[in-house]
Amino acid sequence: MIVIYVITALAIILGMFFAMGRGVSGPTLYDRVLAVNAFGGMTVLMIAVLGFLMSRPDFLDIALVYALINFIGTIAVLKFFEYQDLGKRSSFSETPK
Amino acid sequence: MSRALFLIFFLGLVWILLSGHYTPLLLAFGAVSCLIVWFLSHKMDLVDHEGHPLHLQPIKLFMYWSWLCAEVVKSNFDVALRIIKPSLPIRPRVFTVRTTQRTELGQVIYANSITLTPGTVSIDLRGHEIEVHALAEDPANSLLTGDMDRRITAVERPQPEDPKAGQR
Amino acid sequence: MNVVIDIVSAVCLIGGSAFVVIGGIGLIRMPDFFTRLHAAGVCETLGAWLVLLGLLLQAGWSMVSVKLIMIFLMLAITGPTATHALAKSALHGGVKPKHLDDN
Known part of the structure; x- marks a missing residue:
């Protein structure tokens, strides 16, 4: 199984290189954010596979936290682009009282 | 009230599944964190019908x-x-x-x-x-x-x- | 029995990594932003699911599999949300979807 884990990890690294290429060459800013998001998703898988490869399942906690941070980071960056401010309430999150 | 109990129940479930340690001290920490999270989300008005999909089958x-x-x-x-x-x-x-x-x-x-x-x-x-x-x-x-x-x-x-x- | 599970999980892992690489290739090859979203979708749906399924078969019934299922749920819920947020803010930011033909 070790060989399979190594092949999977190498394939994910290849995918990460492709995402990084898009992040470097992306014509618009949103392409770069998309590349970072895809890169983060691959990193979660990478951490999980590495945890199995080194038979240290504790890595899965880190992968879980990384998935969360990836999502929150993407949303925060997009909110900053959209409203130029992280603290302002967005128009669709206000409920009429 | 039932929504608050639901929320605390699920938060506790997640804590127990993720921690993997069942000593009284850590369980007490979990209970306290669940209560803090419930209090904060109650203050932020987040405990509403959307978080509890009881209207789905x-x-x-x-x-x-x-x-x-x-x-x-x-x-x-x-x-x-x-x-x-x-x-x-x-x-x-x-x-x-x-x-x-x-x-x-x-x-x-x-x-x-x-x-x-x-x-x-x-x-x-x-x-x-x-x-x-x-x-x-x-x-x-x-x-x-x-x-x-x-x-x-x-x-x-x-x-x-x-x-x-x-x-x- | 063990051998069967090993083979199935190896197939899942290799297939998942193939989808991740295909998604990466799509990220490079696609002509505009909105089509790249679809390529990224391939990476983080079936690619991620198959890799996690392969690891889940190796883990068996333990705390590890619970965590893998949690990662799966997290990816399945946050993935489309992040993609939608990206698409919407790109649309508001002035990126126009490219039409290769008019209809």
Whole structure:
């Protein structure tokens, strides 16, 4: 199984290189954010596979936290682009009282 | 009140599943954290009908999920073939689909399912219309049959328990 | 029995990594932003699911599999949300979807 884990990890690294290429060459800013998001998703898988490869399942906690941070980071960056401010309430999150 | 109990129950479940240690000290820490999180989300007015999908039918929801998984697998193979073909056979298009769900949660499930299926991405949601970007004709046509829309509407209960749901 | 599970999980892992690489290739090859969203979708749906399924088969019934299922749920819920947020804010930011033909 070790060989399979190594092949999977190498394939994910290849995918990460492709995402990084898009992040470097992306014509618009949103392409770069998309590349970072895809890169983060691959990193979660990478951490999980590495945890199995080194038979240290504790890595899965880190992968879980990384998935969360990836999502929150993407949303925060997009909110900053959209409203130029992280603290302002967005128009669709206000409920009429 | 039942919503608060539900929230605390699920938070405790997540704590117990993630920690893996069952000493009294750590369990007490977990209980305290659950109460703090409940207090904060109560202050932020987050404990409402959206967080507790009691107006969905669980069995039909699981049936919908398994159908959705099959759809996602099928369209993944479709999009992957389009990517690796050297001629890159894509014809992107934008169109709108109408939603027939009564609640906001149903609409969210619909839009998220559209996005989860590769080949179609929901890019905007106004009122009862979702604007969809599709990679080619086939994914667009399979969405335009309205199959997914019907299935999600069937997941919702005929009579929403919360009368405020759906008219916000 | 063990051998069967090993083979199935190896197939899942290799298939998942193939989808991740195909998604990466799509990220490079696609002509405009909105079509790249679909390529990224391939990586983070079936690619991620198959890799996690392969690991889940190796883990068996333990705390590890619970965590893998939690990662799966997290990816399945946050993935489309992030993609939709990206598409919507790109649309508001002035990126126009490219039509290769008019209809």
